[in-house]
Amino acid sequence: MKAIVPKLIEEYASAHTTSHSALLEELEEYTLSNCAHPQMLIGRLEGALLRMLVCISDARRILEVGLFTGYSALTMAEMLPHNGELISCEMNTESAQIAQSFFDRSPYGHKISVRLGSALDTIKTLDPKTPFDLVFIDADKENYSAYYEATLPLLNTGGLMLADNTLWSGNVLKPQAQSDRALVAFNDRVQHDDRVENVLLTVRDGLTLIRKK
Secondary structure, eight states, X not given: OOOSSOHHHHHHHHHTSOOOOHHHHHHHHHHHHHSSSGGGSOHHHHHHHHHHHHHHTTOSEEEEEOOTTSHHHHHXXXXXXXXXXXXXXXXXXXXXXXXXXXXXXXXXXXXXXXXXXXXXXXXXXXXXXXXXXXXXEOSOGGGHHHHHHHHGGGEEEEEEEEEEOSSGGGTTSSOOSHHHHHHHHHHHHHHTOTTEEEEEEOSTTOEEEEEEO
């Protein structure tokens, strides 16, 4: 991921953000040292923003599309009430195993349920009568529009959807690859959808906040 925020500004912002837990720090270090594509980790700054959004939205149920090694899931689970629930969809078995090993060591891990397999298939099995308060999308970019359409009906009125990487290293300005074009299409779809209101933040690689009306 090419940085679109100057490195020194990113470091300054992180230094002036509430620190994460020791277990999350360990998970971050493990991912950076041992996993392919460690840039997929959301990191401390965006993690703190997710924590804040979970807290101020008073979320009780969260759906995550794209687990990776579990940093975002564990970050959000820490702010859920004791009986809160986070369902996370993941295709990669190895990543899910790494995530679960950290969840098992956390007092918040019991709130997280990992569903292996296609996220779109998993979403089809979820009961719309038990909607979610928050949805976090951070998976394959080509399917962002499909994830959006599949999860929006499962989101409570007034609920919050978050979509990561929506600036895609700035490639949305001059899209060439399929992933670039997919994110441009997603951003345009959200912008012109009268079911929601939205703001695209220039945090790290772009984070779009979407509120269902």
